[in-house]
Amino acid sequence: MLENLLLGLAMGTIGAAYFAVGAYLFHKAILGDITFRDAVIAFVPLVLSYIGVFIGGGTLFSWLCGIAGLGYLGYLVARRHQEERRIEIELVESELEKWGRAVADDDSNAGAHLFLANALVEKGDLDAAAAHYRKSLERDPTNVKELMEFLLRRTSTEQAAIRSLLPELDRIAQEQYERDTYGRVITGQNAQPALSAPDQGPELSPEGAKGPRPGRVLLGYESPEEAYADQQRRAYLSEMRQVVESSPDDATARFAYASALEAAGHMEQAQEEYRHVLSLSPDHAEARAALDRLGG
Numbered sequence: 001m002l003e004n005l006l007l008g009l010a011m012g013t014i015g016a017a018y019f020a021v022g023a024y025l026f027h028k029a030i031l032g033d034i035t036f037r038d039a040v041i042a043f044v045p046l047v048l049s050y051i052g053v054f055i056g057g058g059t060l061f062s063w064l065c066g067i068a069g070l071g072y073l074g075y076l077v078a079r080r081h082q083e084e085r086r087i088e089i090e091l092v093e094s095e096l097e098k099w100g101r102a103v104a105d106d107d108s109n110a111g112a113h114l115f116l117a118n119a120l121v122e123k124g125d126l127d128a129a130a131a132h133y134r135k136s137l138e139r140d141p142t143n144v145k146e147l148m149e150f151l152l153r154r155t156s157t158e159q160a161a162i163r164s165l166l167p168e169l170d171r172i173a174q175e176q177y178e179r180d181t182y183g184r185v186i187t188g189q190n191a192q193p194a195l196s197a198p199d200q201g202p203e204l205s206p207e208g209a210k211g212p213r214p215g216r217v218l219l220g221y222e223s224p225e226e227a228y229a230d231q232q233r234r235a236y237l238s239e240m241r242q243v244v245e246s247s248p249d250d251a252t253a254r255f256a257y258a259s260a261l262e263a264a265g266h267m268e269q270a271q272e273e274y275r276h277v278l279s280l281s282p283d284h285a286e287a288r289a290a291l292d293r294l295g296g
Contacts, residue, residue, distance in 0.1 A: 011050075014066055018050055025039040025042055026039050026043075048065075049068055049069025052068075053065045053066045092122045095116075096123065099113075099119060102116075103132070107135075108139055110136045110137075110139035110140035113133070113135045114136040114147065117129040120132065121162070126161045126162060127165065130165035130166055134166060141175070141176050142176060148173060236260055237261065240253070240256055243256075243257070244257045249280060251277050251280040258277060267294055270290075270294065271291060271294050274287045
């Protein structure tokens, strides 16, 4: 009885594993990654192994077929992993060659330096990657946006390593953000806080007890979702600023820009824009109400 139960459990487990592998193989064949012939050839030994387990009925032959099938299954998984790793390495090497050649042809190509640095991160050469990131940002600081998005997809260890190799990254990101939002870098009392402030040790909690500060995160973001939401807000502010620059006397556009600044928490800049709206349209009731609300 116990032997039959164990045999049934073994056959069920092996059958489920074989079915999953078969489904995966034929799915890859449907996608065109492999041919149906290759899928059948890879799957047939598993079928024969299962038949052997069933015919053996719990004998030594049955267990040998099961072990052989599982061994072959492990071989398929290992081979697939090796193939994926080989493809990944070839892709990285191709990117390194392509962008390395572009940098050699034109050292002033900021985009080429950026993409070469990304490929070097994929390869694991972070020191060389940081050198090319620095060259890219020196030639075109706007590349910091794409650099930030790339780093958000990397591991926390890689993020920390790149940050330590590029201590100026926060400053460049902050300046670019302010140029996109306001058309200039804000200094003095109106300067915005850095995107990622350095860790200053424990601070008092709302209840008065000391507690550890949150760990340092990439450019002040707690998660990729928070980063994406913030980037969307920045993109909208940048778009509205461009509209205002192209139509500086459009009170409607300037009011929308002021509202966006207020929603983003930039109160002093919002007040400035609301005043500008009133200078263009003194009877603009919404701008007047907004200024009263902000105490301006």
